Amino acid sequence: xxxxxxxxxxxxxxxxxxxxxxxxxxxxxxxxxxxxxxxxxxxxxxxxxxxxxxxxxxxxxxxxxxxxxxxxxxxxxxxxxxxxxxxxxxxxxxxxxxxxxxxxxxxxxxxxxxxxxxxxxxxxxxxxxxxxxxxxxxx
Numbered sequence: 752x753x754x755x756x757x758x759x760x761x762x763x764x765x766x767x768x769x770x771x772x773x774x775x776x777x778x779x780x781x782x783x784x785x786x787x788x789x790x791x792x793x794x795x796x797x798x799x800x801x802x803x804x805x806x807x808x809x810x811x812x813x814x815x816x817x818x819x820x821x822x823x824x825x826x827x828x829x830x831x832x833x834x835x836x837x838x839x840x841x842x843x844x845x846x847x848x849x850x851x852x853x854x855x856x857x858x859x860x861x862x863x864x865x866x867x868x869x870x871x872x873x874x875x876x877x878x879x880x881x882x883x884x885x886x887x888x889x890x
């Protein structure tokens with residue numbers, strides 16, 4: 752088996768794109784639905800503190816996620832780091848690792864199904880976007 756390699760510019764861009772997508776998903780498309788799903792109001796969230804720490808953690812996590820996804824895609828071999836394979840790999844990683852762990856956690860937390868759908872949809876789009884960026888930019 753041969754390794755297609757890593758493109759660190761693609762990894763950073765994939766993390767930035769997916770981080771910005773999070774703002775669109777939670778800040779523009781589903782802010783009220785997400786707050787209802789977690790059972791909090793905007794005032795309650797503001798009262799808990801307005802710290803940049805969750806955003807820093809989110810970006811670092813997405814950077815690591817993009818790096819690992821690039822490694823998974825790179826393991827397909829030389830010439831296989833493509834848009835199609837990036838998207839498929841992102842979707843498979845979501846199905847096998849992300850939504851399964853979220854479903855288990857949310858079941859034990861007795862979280863609303865809407866929260867699983869909102870968060871799960873976000874992470875599916877993140878991994879597809881990251882796979883697309885990594886696949887398009889190649890190695």
